[in-house]
Amino acid sequence: MRRSPIRRTALVAALIAAVAGVAAGTGPAAAAGGAGSVRDVCPTARPGQLRCLAKVRSDLRGGHGVRGPASGTALPAGYGPADLRSAYDLPTTGGADQTVAIVDAGDAANAEADLAVYRDTYGLPACTTANGCFRKVNQDGQASPLPEDAGWSVEIALDLDMVSAVCPDCHILLVEADYPDAGSLSTAVDTAAALGATEISNSYGGGDGHGVDQYAASYRHPGVAVVASSGDSGYGNPTAPAEYPSVIAVGGTSLHRDGSARGWAESAWSGSGTGCSAYLAKPAWQHDPNCPNRMIADIAAVADPNTGVAVYETEQETGWIVAGGTSASSPIVAGIIALAGNPDRYPDASYFYAHGEQLHDIVTGAAEGVDCGGDYLCTALPGYDGLTGNGTPNGIAAF
Template sequence: MKKEFLRYWCSLSLLLTLLLAACGGGGGDNGEQPTKQPLVTPTVPQTATTEPVTSCPARLKEVRTCLTPYTLRQVYGVQSLIDKGYTGKGQTVVLIESFGSPTIKEDTDAFSKTFGLPPADIEVISPLNVPEKDPHNDKYGWMQETTLDVQIVHSIAPEAKIVILVSPVAETQGTFGLPEYRQLEQYILDHKLGNIVSQSWGASELTLQDKAARDELNKWDALLKKGALEHHITYLSSSGDSGATDYIDQESTRLGDKPTTVFSASNPWGLAVGGTTVLPKKSGGYTERAWNGSGGGFSSIFALPEYQKKLPAQVQQMLQNRRGVPDVSANADPATGLAYYLKGNWSMAGGTSASAPLWAGLIAIANQMAGKPLGFINPALYQLATTPAYNQCFHDITTGDNTNREADVEGYPAVQGWDPVTGLGTPNAEKLLPELIKIQHA
């Protein structure tokens, strides 16, 4: 998430410097009509090059844990779908961002050229006529956020259209920025912009406890419910980057001393996406563990949704009728991230800001495969988790935890099945997406 990204990037910069020194070297569909067949056969794949790029550019090249679009797709079983022509073509992913980035098109062109991707189809819309508000003077941080969101979606679904919906008001903590974001969400419905909405931001529930906050969240709940059920939109939200707790103040300077979750990930009408650490194995391939920063836990605002009642009895004892976060996860550790390009510089994407748009790209591919928007997929995912196909469709993460040692807040371990740090796990897309479509079509 943007608010914590710079903090993690400072730590990562030091890590990269040490690594490089040691090595000697110097991150819409617009309501298509349903088809009769469960999977749509695509046209011939449209790719810019046939040779995969497996090494990161520039100074990141010597960082063994740096990922390229190709290697990221290999980790999550996406490359075989790309090879068959499932590239997100005909789909639209909408990103909700503050301020956006004035160089997003040039930067993504350079990113695409480096990694042999087709040019990205990007549209920037700034529909709000309200005064600019940036209390933390953090436009560069939002440039980073916008850039990594776009380039991750483009890496996973290279032929999907990306709409950046820009607010002139920063989202910080509490309700600051949320009314403007809600207007953008309404704009998506009114103008039928797309059926996938990715939200790499969040407000700590510790800052959303008063009546004004609850009133705002009630408006959000009604809007997201309408979008999910009536407009068939899949909402994806970052689960947070502070582990089992989050900030307690508007300035994001003081961490809470008790567990919490973040909105909008805690809203039950969207898919909450947590984080993992992806590491290459010496023998080839990759392994994953829970990323310590992955936001996860139990909402103090939203009750247990019906779909999470499918989880086993021992999990229900933890949930205690509360919405559990996250639902799923993907790579979010900034030390193992995708290389992304901003204003002449290569960095590595990190935070659950990276895992949410990755899942958005997967849903673009799934919608293309299905020939229609899948919409509200949470019930189908939890139903799938009760079947024998679960172990083929998901990488079940069983190591690591999200204890926040800075705040001394004990987190949760990653265990077999769902857990409040990695959810159901990370995707094996070539198995998961067909099964997901099958359940949604049933």
């Protein structure tokens, strides 16, 4: 067996060390912020609130306005749609009958206009309210009144742009919760399902704790694939809603071009959220040996802001930025599920466990700030591991 057993006492000690390191600013989130001048987008969550997981490269920007083939100038910094299609061998069409819902907190007043710039820059078809492709509503499903700005505008732009990048034919539904708390966001998820979403992406999270399953039912909708970011703090407490058994937990990778047949090298991002729930039972389809309860992640995609994606946003930022975090990988995976058009396969993440051989197996990389003895809990290894789950997309065969 490739996995070496670890005594429970060692696991507990490692978990405590990981949590302490993040709290003190010495864990993977802080480390990532040093070399790459990376900063968190959303304000620190208050007690009882959840936090969006987007990160931005403050030292690397792509300029202003529309730039691309239409204007004859260079494309923005960061990976764009063609890069993601190449890295994950994605078709250029599909998903026209799918509606991907993005659930976030607060209003992004410029969301539709910013999305138009992104799509126009990369030659993607228009997705607007006028042509029926884009719709923005509050958590009750109404066009007004919309909530106040909660400081999540970059997160919203990142989510919208990533769905557009991998599934340009998909319809997009943006549901804005009144507040960044579990109750408001779970209401928004229920609304997204009620309005016909076929995939729902949630790029936010809160800690594992007593009563964490209070809102789990809102993230379980038969026929709808519910996806969530696994978190950006490496190995430690898993995040909700990613740890709910009905949710596909999406971890993160670092992605680089290389000279291989694939053309890309991919390793586990050191900040990718992974952990063993202390409260939620292990699903019947999950069989990793050293976590007796629900383990995350299930699948992964690019998330390292140092190998980040191009995003256009004009409320918190001034145009093109390079962003990342598992806030990027969640909408990417949701968009690929939509591209394949089989959301009914995902009452949970079990489909990926049964078709892992059709994914890119990520076998290098480890979480920073904690030593778990090379175990799969915080180290990328052949087969399943906590940082990248069963692997990353390799076409849509596994979807």
